[in-house]
Amino acid sequence: MAFDLSRRFLLTGSAGAAVAGLTACATSTNGEAVAQGAFTPENAAVENPYLLGAPQGVALLSRNENPYGPAQSAKDMIAYAASKGAYYTAQGATEELKAMIAARHGVTPDHIALSTGSGEILSAIALTYGPNGPIVAPRLFWDTTALYAANLGMADIQRIPLTADMEIDLPSMEAAVTESTGAVQLCNPNNPTGLVTPGNTIRAAVARMAAKAPVIVDEAYIELADDEEGTTCVPLIKEGHDVIVTRTFSKLYGMAGIRMGYLIAAPETAAKIQSVVMSWTPSTSIAAAIGSYNDMEFVNYSKAKIVEAREMVTTTLDTLGLEYLPSQTNFVYFKSGKEANAVQQAMADRMISVRGQYMDYNEWTRVSMGFIEDVDKFCRALPEVVA
Ligand SMILES: Cc1ncc(COP(=O)(O)O)c(C=O)c1O
Structure with a gap:
């Protein structure tokens, strides 16, 4: 076994x-x-x-993880929950986590639905709304869950090109949304670009689109944004707009392998989506989330490490004169001038793992932040790789 x-x-x-x-x-x-x-x-x-974790000697900079996690507070709770692993997840634990999340966002706990990572709940959302009409989305976004529904024949993705600056083209998205749209989906900050759409811009556009179709705002990286409060679309939910915001413990909280995510939406929407989520969230994941959600020492430490790493990468890119997008996430998307898959291979030859090509963006590479020494290894290898 x-x-x-x-x-x-x-x-x-x-x-x-x-x-x-x-x-x-x-x-x-x-x-x-x-x-x-x-x-x-x-x-x-x-x-x-x-x-x-990462194979020995490999700098794992391809999957937008936070290797400084999980927090000790999460690990202690996991150990306790594992010792009680004979039992199904206690309803009380689920309610406690929902209450903690709700308190931070200024909503009641019935606005929260939980899942094993945000990927699961985003898949449930895609399956729920996909059959109603196309999912309107930026051409380049984290499309895994919309594709999941599409692969099952339960959704079509209507991709709207990015602007010349690789920003989400909100006016064009708005123009594409009609009464027969199934849903709108976007990420803020976006993946793989790392770009943030400012709160006042995105909120106005999302509110208008939500009058026609539910709008999903995937905020997997928003805790890393310079101004999380000013950027999030959660206020729109409180104002009664048909908006669903998703969040995860996989990024800043360093729990990608533990699997914990959630959505914030109107209570009837949260209940509807919760009812079609496939798995029962493990007690270990819930316990880890409860343990670390308000562990600000860990959160601030992680964020500082990510910012430190990001500055190392952008300083290197500046030195090399390479174009990159100003990231507010734990990854940087840069134009190497070389084939992205060749860059990935050249890095792999040096025991560094970065992402390969996205769509037809053949000269753009995404590098994730990680341990400072691994990011340093990347920075030292880059001049040679792009030479
Ligand atoms: C934008 C975005 N949303 C959601 C996810 C899903 O993450 P998880 O299922 O671990 O919460 C990812 C993963 O990389 C992501 O980049």
């Missing part, structure tokens, strides 16, 4: 070339040992380095 689990991780894990090489090597040399022994963290790490 334990062996099957680790093998499944190996067979389905995806990563850059360097990472792939490492996992293949781990399979052939260590599979037997794991098959015979217990499934401990130590042999799991040998069998599949990815299971416990």
